[in-house]
Amino acid sequence: MNHSPARKPVPDNMPQGSNHRRHHVLQRVLVLCSGLFFAMPDARIFAQDVNQEEGSLEEVVVYGIRESIQRAVETKRNADQVKDAVTAEDIGKLPDQNLAEALQRITGVQIGRDFGEGNSIQVRGLPQNRIELNGQTLVGSSADSRGIQFNDLAPDTFRSLEVIKSPMADQTEGALGATINLISRRPFDSAGRVLSGRLAVEHNEDQDTESPNGSLFFSDRWNAGEGEMGVTVALNYSDKDTRRDTSEARWYVNRNLRVSGVPASEQIYVPQQLREQYWAREQERYGINSVFQWHPTDSLEIIVDGNYNRFDIGTVSQVFLARGNQAGPVEDAVLTDDNTLLSGLLLPTQLYIPGWDQRSDRTTWGLSAAFTLEQEKWELSGNFSKSGGENIIDNIFFNLDQGPFSNRNSANPNPRLRYTVNSDIPTSGLAVLRGDTELDLTDRSTYGIQSLRVQHREHDSGNLEARLDFDFHVDFRHITTLEAGIRVAERTAKRDLTGSNNIFRFRGGAPLNLHFDADDSGRTTANELGLSSHPEVPTISPPSNFLDDFGGGVGSISVDASGFYNNPALIQEVFGVDRTDFSNPPTTDIVGFHDITEDTVAAYLKANFEGDWGRFPYRANVGVRYVNTDIVANGKQVGQSGNNPNAELNRTVTPIEGGRDYNDLLPSGNIRMILRDDLYLRLAAARVMSRPNPTSLSPGTRLNVGSDTGSRGNPELEPFRATQYDISLEWYLSETDFVSFALFYKDVESFISSVVVTEVISDPTRGDTLYNITTSENGQGGKVKGVEFGFSKFLDFLPAPFDGFGVSVNYTYADSETPNNHPVTGSVLPLEDLSENSYNLVGFYENDKISARLAWNWRSEFLDQTSGLNNQPLFEEDRGQLDFSASYAITQKVKLNFEAINLNDSYIERYSSLSERLAYVSTSGRRFVLSVSARL
Numbered sequence: 001m002n003h004s005p006a007r008k009p010v011p012d013n014m015p016q017g018s019n020h021r022r023h024h025v026l027q028r029v030l031v032l033c034s035g036l037f038f039a040m041p042d043a044r045i046f047a048q049d050v051n052q053e054e055g056s057l058e059e060v061v062v063y064g065i066r067e068s069i070q071r072a073v074e075t076k077r078n079a080d081q082v083k084d085a086v087t088a089e090d091i092g093k094l095p096d097q098n099l100a101e102a103l104q105r106i107t108g109v110q111i112g113r114d115f116g117e118g119n120s121i122q123v124r125g126l127p128q129n130r131i132e133l134n135g136q137t138l139v140g141s142s143a144d145s146r147g148i149q150f151n152d153l154a155p156d157t158f159r160s161l162e163v164i165k166s167p168m169a170d171q172t173e174g175a176l177g178a179t180i181n182l183i184s185r186r187p188f189d190s191a192g193r194v195l196s197g198r199l200a201v202e203h204n205e206d207q208d209t210e211s212p213n214g215s216l217f218f219s220d221r222w223n224a225g226e227g228e229m230g231v232t233v234a235l236n237y238s239d240k241d242t243r244r245d246t247s248e249a250r251w252y253v254n255r256n257l258r259v260s261g262v263p264a265s266e267q268i269y270v271p272q273q274l275r276e277q278y279w280a281r282e283q284e285r286y287g288i289n290s291v292f293q294w295h296p297t298d299s300l301e302i303i304v305d306g307n308y309n310r311f312d313i314g315t316v317s318q319v320f321l322a323r324g325n326q327a328g329p330v331e332d333a334v335l336t337d338d339n340t341l342l343s344g345l346l347l348p349t350q351l352y353i354p355g356w357d358q359r360s361d362r363t364t365w366g367l368s369a370a371f372t373l374e375q376e377k378w379e380l381s382g383n384f385s386k387s388g389g390e391n392i393i394d395n396i397f398f399n400l401d402q403g404p405f406s407n408r409n410s411a412n413p414n415p416r417l418r419y420t421v422n423s424d425i426p427t428s429g430l431a432v433l434r435g436d437t438e439l440d441l442t443d444r445s446t447y448g449i450q451s452l453r454v455q456h457r458e459h460d461s462g463n464l465e466a467r468l469d470f471d472f473h474v475d476f477r478h479i480t481t482l483e484a485g486i487r488v489a490e491r492t493a494k495r496d497l498t499g500s501n502n503i504f505r506f507r508g509g510a511p512l513n514l515h516f517d518a519d520d521s522g523r524t525t526a527n528e529l530g531l532s533s534h535p536e537v538p539t540i541s542p543p544s545n546f547l548d549d550f551g552g553g554v555g556s557i558s559v560d561a562s563g564f565y566n567n568p569a570l571i572q573e574v575f576g577v578d579r580t581d582f583s584n585p586p587t588t589d590i591v592g593f594h595d596i597t598e599d600t601v602a603a604y605l606k607a608n609f610e611g612d613w614g615r616f617p618y619r620a621n622v623g624v625r626y627v628n629t630d631i632v633a634n635g636k637q638v639g640q641s642g643n644n645p646n647a648e649l650n651r652t653v654t655p656i657e658g659g660r661d662y663n664d665l666l667p668s669g670n671i672r673m674i675l676r677d678d679l680y681l682r683l684a685a686a687r688v689m690s691r692p693n694p695t696s697l698s699p700g701t702r703l704n705v706g707s708d709t710g711s712r713g714n715p716e717l718e719p720f721r722a723t724q725y726d727i728s729l730e731w732y733l734s735e736t737d738f739v740s741f742a743l744f745y746k747d748v749e750s751f752i753s754s755v756v757v758t759e760v761i762s763d764p765t766r767g768d769t770l771y772n773i774t775t776s777e778n779g780q781g782g783k784v785k786g787v788e789f790g791f792s793k794f795l796d797f798l799p800a801p802f803d804g805f806g807v808s809v810n811y812t813y814a815d816s817e818t819p820n821n822h823p824v825t826g827s828v829l830p831l832e833d834l835s836e837n838s839y840n841l842v843g844f845y846e847n848d849k850i851s852a853r854l855a856w857n858w859r860s861e862f863l864d865q866t867s868g869l870n871n872q873p874l875f876e877e878d879r880g881q882l883d884f885s886a887s888y889a890i891t892q893k894v895k896l897n898f899e900a901i902n903l904n905d906s907y908i909e910r911y912s913s914l915s916e917r918l919a920y921v922s923t924s925g926r927r928f929v930l931s932v933s934a935r936l
Helices: 025-039 065-078 088-093 099-103 546-550 561-566 569-575
Strands: 047-052 055-060 083-087 109-114 117-123 130-133 158-164 179-184 194-204 209-223 228-254 268-297 300-324 331-335 341-346 349-374 378-402 416-420 430-434 447-476 479-498 502-505 594-613 616-641 652-676 679-690 701-705 709-712 720-732 738-748 752-763 767-778 782-794 805-817 837-846 850-859 862-865 874-876 879-889 894-901 908-912 918-923 927-935
Touching (some): 065 083, 065 158, 065 720, 065 782, 065 805, 065 837, 194 228
Parallel strands (some): 616 701
Antiparallel strands (some): 083 158, 194 209, 194 927, 209 228, 228 268, 228 918, 268 300, 331 341, 341 416, 378 447, 416 430, 447 479, 447 502, 479 594, 594 616, 679 720, 720 738, 738 782, 752 767, 782 805, 837 850, 862 874, 894 927
């Protein structure tokens, strides 16, 4: 085993936070950074002398963009499978604030965003990816899915990120797209003691707020007489405010609407509801990751890893919503060829002001102990790990309406809407009319509480696993190593949901007094709400600062959702409503409960080969993995009357259990052939599988008594299974420069689809009854095929100082097909979240003092949801984002960094079925980060 000191890892950059409650944050951060600088003893960041018992070892390491690209290229070149990587320096140097945003720079990886930040990934169009931390299962905080929220984790913790696209038999199954391995820093990665830190402040343009965050990393190694030991500790903290503004139109077929000149037999598509929505989020994240590494002897290594991450989020949202059940003729109607109503005067209309406040506390943690015992002819390694996640969510849903003009006041007819979705038409936006005059929405006395409900959710997930691996070194022809191993694991997912009913619902009479102050500041337009660049969106014109003032209804009163749920007396205090008068006390939503246990036992055999095939050197591995999966899923069956899932009347509750077990045999093979010293050919083939999400396996059943319908999950679902093939050609021009070309093909046996089945269910009050149950089943399969291209080049041939320039480019083409068809065009729908074309273009420059990158990421239109709003397919338009980062070396140990995220103010735009039916626009604005990093 090689115990020589590894290169010192490059300090990461830190994802940024903001907190509007702090003032003069930028000045404070600079003062703190200056203090850190002057407090440090004289040390060099670029070179270090390390004294050991054997003598003196001098290690000279050059850090920067060149070093980070060199590490990534080295990882790709030396891999025994199809693999891409991004190193710690990449995370720091690219203008990326979290792990998902760093991973998007890799070919074949596309990401989803939440409040402008990356939080989910798809690899080659598939979201069924396995996430590991140092090779062990990483569990997220949700009991509904198998993935993680990538923004739960700070990138400072990790040394490198690997995207493994072709598996080997010794790797844990569970990935249909790829295995993402997050590798944390370890003590022996550094030649000696390392202390580094980073302080930053971020400005959020839409929120107009600043706030600091920081990270601290410590690593040391020593010889205490019992062999060499080392420890690392990484701390991170982030406190940030974000904002999102959205406009939405829900389209549907109105069979009663009539337009002059259009036959009554033709269907007209109109917006069922139009909404303008403001979202504000406060999020606080902190975490610790620590590693203990020990070499008691030259042949034995012991590693203990521990991590804890906490992400507390408070979100408030306020909506101004106009809903219509249009009938009769439409005045001034403008239609497209597909009978989509672009503009017109509609009636009648109901006005609502829904509010929402959520408090979410997400926690993830993990602990693992591993050993490796290496002898001359064999190696034994083992690992035991336990990890878990928890998410406690409190919601309050709050609905106002404009009393005089709502459907609960029959004495006053509802107002009319004039709207347009075409900026070329003079009538822009949406106007709420009473007669021919726009309503004055600034009169707060006209608003009353329509309904109020609270909700409490608890998610609890866990994973316990142990594995033992044995490698035997042989010298038989081309066989170099024989490997075998076994892994046992138990994964759990439990969800509880309570209090989902209405605490009260307005049934008539005068509106409840909210004691809001009147706002006489006049009216505003949607342009002042952050949507000025999108005039084609159907928008509403609320009063000045209307959404800000309401702040989710609850946020403006400074009482969060958890406070309402845990202390119902607050409802009387805030709203003047007696808790004892509530029509529906909180009860348990039975269908919101599931408790799923998944036991797996896996074993594998694998052979590694090395030699010459003719005149071509090669390395290869062939193996097979066997895995048995046993699932036990518990839930409850509930019968209900009416639309209220918690109605006590005629409700029957019956425990229900389901599950199944299945076996998989997963062969795999990889070969790397060196056609020339700088030209590599790779071939790979494998059988892969990925299990359904826990929420799809839930047996919880909701029966609608009277309509004889119901819904539930399906604990007997088979896993996703696929056969995949890869071929790639890689040309390494230097340690940093390369060109790569790859082809991939995946044949997925089946996807999960929704079906209606007929079942006879015994009801205590009705006897045997025939029900139509909507559930899930394994449907038809599909195919994914594509091309990946990568290129990286430093322009060293240019004269100084231009020889510091370089470029990195990658492009992915992916074509897919599913058994689903477009309801309008009849064409075959692709996989969800898969863009046919995507690329990254990164230009960079680096010299002794300055380092800078300009990064453009673009992806083409993709299918967001097969059954979106009103069961119509929802597509997201193509989108590109421009990010920038730069750093300046003040000294050899202190750097000043600047980052700009979403410089082009890109926004998300979606449409329903056809591009003319604009359904959703969301913008989160630009972010700017200033930081100082230092290293001892």
